[in-house]
Amino acid sequence: MVGRRAIQLGFSATVGIIHDGGGQLRPLGERERGVYHEMKALENRHFARLNFFQDAIALGQPNDWRCRAGARYMYICEDGLVHYCSQQRGYPAIPLEEYTVADIRREYLTEKSCAPHCTVSCVHQVSIFDSWRAPQHPAPTPVASRASGLVQIE
Numbered sequence: 001m002v003g004r005r006a007i008q009l010g011f012s013a014t015v016g017i018i019h020d021g022g023g024q025l026r027p028l029g030e031r032e033r034g035v036y037h038e039m040k041a042l043e044n045r046h047f048a049r050l051n052f053f054q055d056a057i058a059l060g061q062p063n064d065w066r067c068r069a070g071a072r073y074m075y076i077c078e079d080g081l082v083h084y085c086s087q088q089r090g091y092p093a094i095p096l097e098e099y100t101v102a103d104i105r106r107e108y109l110t111e112k113s114c115a116p117h118c119t120v121s122c123v124h125q126v127s128i129f130d131s132w133r134a135p136q137h138p139a140p141t142p143v144a145s146r147a148s149g150l151v152q153i154e
């Protein structure tokens with residue numbers, strides 16, 4: 001197995017569960033679940049702590065978490081627009097030079113409807129630090145997207 005060999009050579013090894021084009025859960029089959037658990041057992045415990053959300057994903061279950069995309073995490077595209085993440089390109093799609101602290105504060109508190117079945121690990125990881133504070137709410141006034149397409153969030 002690649003993971004075992006990597007550890008023998010002194011590297012760290014982690015496992016990530018693939019998401020579909022919308023950043024959403026793709027249920028694992030029995031064989032894939034077995035590989036996932038085998039790899040988890042080899043993982044560095046510090047990584048394992050940040051990736052615990054994947055346990056629910058492996059079982060095809062939703063996660064209860066607060067996605068801080070647009071605040072703690074931003075995806076900036078080739079056009080210089082700020083989006084939630086690679087899977088939700090198209091929103092809020094504000095040019096980086098115009099993205100203000102007010103935008104960051106709004107998105108920090110905005111509930112993302114795609115969160116329960118999201119598998120975007122880097123956003124999960126960076127959102128853990130605020131998991132216990134600042135409950136989120138649906139966006140009060142949706143921001144008009146300036147992207148020409150690709151808006152996926154509802």
Ligand code: SF4
Binds near residue numbers: 112114115116119
């Ligand atoms: S929950 Fe957050 S990170 Fe996941 S797809 Fe939605 S906006 Fe992106």
